[in-house]
Amino acid sequence: MSQRNREGKRGARERLREQRERDRARAKRKRTLGVVGAAVAVLAGAVGVGMVASRTEDDSGKSGSALVPPRGAVGKGRLVIPSGKHGKDGKAEQEGKAGKAAKAAPVTLTVYEDFRCPGCKQFEDVFRKTVHQLQDEGRMKVEYHLVTIIDRNLGGTGSLRAANAAACAQDKDPAMFRAYHDVLYRHQPQETRDTYANNSRLIKLADQVPGLVTPAFRTCVEDGRHDTWVRKSNDVFAHSGYASTPTVLLDGKSVYGDPKKPLSPNKLKRMVLAAARD
Structure with missing residues (x-):
């Protein structure tokens, strides 16, 4: 090669x-x-x-969105709105004539409610006068837990919006919370109508409580200041073992909703007086 x-x-x-x-x-x-x-x-x-x-x-x-409890809320996670004489520990004390904090009422009524719930309206319409009387006499205090089960069951946001507005009233004054709470139940729409989803309607109803509607209250309602707080309250209720509203407890014992043991205003008075003596 x-x-x-x-x-x-x-x-x-x-x-x-x-x-x-x-x-x-x-x-x-x-x-x-x-x-x-x-x-x-x-x-x-x-x-x-x-x-x-x-x-x-x-x-x-x-x-x-931050969880913002309303002013004066108490209990675990500050998820309870107190009404009545709770004393120093309850942060909802009322002052007596001498200017000192009033002694806490000896009996506690715990109420789980939804502002869209017809059963809750029925309870409020029947027992409102008696509950107020026992509160004002210092015999009983009330702890409100606001929940939103109708929103979940039927859709809409009226339960949430109304609960937020009630919490805004609590921010203004505990006495205004009680008054506005009663207004919302007196004017409760039909369960299937989500009327309370409208903030303007809630603010208009608040005009029935003298002094409640202010720029701060309007902003609180329209911005949903306490929405996350309401959701948390409802979540706790969902895991509480109770299944419906209203759930009403007297010193921790269920006293409402059992057809075999119906509750009446007079019976509630007797139970409160008996519990106070124990």
Whole structure:
């Protein structure tokens, strides 16, 4: 074989080797880009899910809004609105003639209510006068837990909006909470009509409580200042073991809703007087 032929074969082998190296390098680059691209796609997908989840929470109003208890709220998590003479520990004390904090009432009525609940309206219409009398005499204090089961069962936001507005009234004055609470039940719409979802309606009804409607009250209602607090109160009720509203307890014992042991205003008075003597 001539020197020229050997050089020619060697040159061909070199070119073939170089071409193979270039092919391998090209294939490696493609694999690397493919892995990187897949990783970017996964990351982008994860970011997309996070944004959707975040946006969903923000749109629902459940994320990013602080839990703000109304003024004077008591109990675990400050989820209870007290009414009546609770004494120093209850933070809802009333002053006697001498300017000293009144002694706490000896008996506690606990009420779980929904402002859209017809059964709650029935309880309030029958027992309102008696409950107020026992409160004003210092014989009984009331602890209100505001819940939203009608919103959950029938849809809408009227239970939430009304509870927030009642909490706004509590911010203004505990006496105004009681008065506005009663106004909301007196004017309760039909259960299937979500009238209380309208903040303007709630503010108009608040005009029936002298001095309640102020710029601060309007802002509190319209901004849903206590919405997260109401949701928390409802969540606690949902895990409490009680299943319906109204749930009414006297010193922790259920006293309302049992057809075998019906409660009347006079019977409630007797029970409160008996409990106070014990």
